[in-house]
Amino acid sequence: MGERVLMKGNEALAEAAILAGCKHFFGYPITPQTEVAAYMAKRLPKIGGTYLQAESEVAAINMVQGAAACGIRAMTSSSSPGISLKTEGISYMAGADVPAVIINVQRGGPGLGGIQPSQADYWQATKAMGHGDFHVLVFAPSTVQEMVDLVNLAFEKADEYRMPAVILSDGMLGQMMEPVEIKAAEPKTFDKPWATCGHGGKRAHNIVNSLYLQANELERLVKERFERYEKIKATEQRAEEYMMDDADIAIVAYGATSRVVKAAVKEARAMGIKVGCIRPITLWPFPTEAIEKAAKSVNQFLVCEMSMGQMVDDVKLAVNGAVPVEFYGRTGGMIPEPAEILAQIVELNKKGGAK
């Protein structure tokens, strides 16, 4: 057991990234992720790294791509409107198979939206992180400890699969303080024979590129990438099951919302209602297997999000009509209270679902 310290989510994440071997950070100020940048600005110059404040989110993601193309671990962080600007670069990185980690401390949208916590970027993160046929890895922490653990995993998996990885956090997790253990384990690294680090007279030149003018060649490369995605879907799904053993009702929630849901589940259990929670930890790949398994035993699902309902689409696809899937959400920066979710549970329990 290492030392447990009290840290803000954003700062713990930043320190964990450094321990994962990330010494190059490029960012642009935006609320509510500023602590990540401020922490990096303080720490990285002291350890021979680079913190650079870019002229825009667009420039920041391209600096990340430039550094990552040279084979080193690099990161940027932002919040929803800034992530929209980064999607150009993320698409190029996906198309050139360049690994890097992108943090989205989500806030309310659309447009300038608000600065309160939100989960309204689920569709963007999991379905369309830029133009073209591709996916990025998406991890969703729900505690400060998980901010730490998942950023390390994100760097590892990004390198392993040569693709961008996103930590989909929110303003609540970023700003809250919790005790956390930051382990200084040796980060798992990967050879990068493709990197544009100078050929040293030892090999032909490397090219990091996403342009393929021949349609059949581009199709072949995209298909190869999708074969890789199938492997990821088969091996990298992660979800936590909470009080699911005998549950009749399964609530699916991730990130900050799952904390509220767990509190409501505990209260409902005290009232004798058999309810549990499935908490996706990977949003892409979506933990379809956990949902499919639950669909065989529960008689209804409730999906709770801080949005108008986005992840609910993936839950419905996984449930595939076996039992009803209901939705409850707050949006615009509103955080649901346990009582609101408890009321939903009580209502569903009355209805009794499919069986």
Add this chain to the structure above:
Amino acid sequence: MAVVFDRPKALLDVPTHYCPGCTHGIIHRLVAEVMDELGIEDRTVGVVPVGCSVLAYNYFGCDVIEAPHGRAPAIATGAKRALPDNVVFTYQGDGDLIAIGTAETVHAATRGENITIIFVNNAIYGMTGGQMAPTSLPNQVTQTTPYGRDVNYSGHPIRVCEMLSTLDGVALAQRVTVDTIPHIREAKKAIKKAFQNQIDKKGFSIVEVLSTCPTNWGLTPTEALKWLNDNMIPHYPLGVYKDVNTREEAK
């Protein structure tokens, strides 16, 4: 028999896609000759733009990253900060560098980012078929200024070297061209200085090369060179707009 003229090692022996009479070929050769002479190809990373020279990654022997449109200076910044002992250069056209990439260009310059930029200004978007560029001349006819560029309507062309020379981070801002043998020699000297500056850690160096686009200008290669001489050079005077080396000598 002594070899007096050969292909530079840093320029791969492959056919290029450039149009007949386009001056990209000459400029590529000069960059490659400089890499050879400085002995840096093995530790050089090129960053190529979106535009006619996007496929330059197939022509240069060094490692190359292909950047999103306008983002080459940001990509180069990341590459240089990651591995500062490497030599990093961008090769960009006018639309890339001073339309969609204006912010990246200006901020890399003002940071004094220790990179080299080869800026090919031919006053037109070549790859997409001849639209108005930020450097198209007043009254220049292009596909999107069919009646000539009306500066009161479409704005004025940007003089990049003059503008960047006001920034403290810039080590070298020089405009050259490649229409004649003496000008080609001058251009090579400037490009070599721009790379040497980076090796000497002097900061941001940009060489603007006035270039031709016979295809989209609708001229023969020789007419295009004459058009460059008669129209571009008067608007974009050749010369050194900033050079920290000469300032140091003057001290």
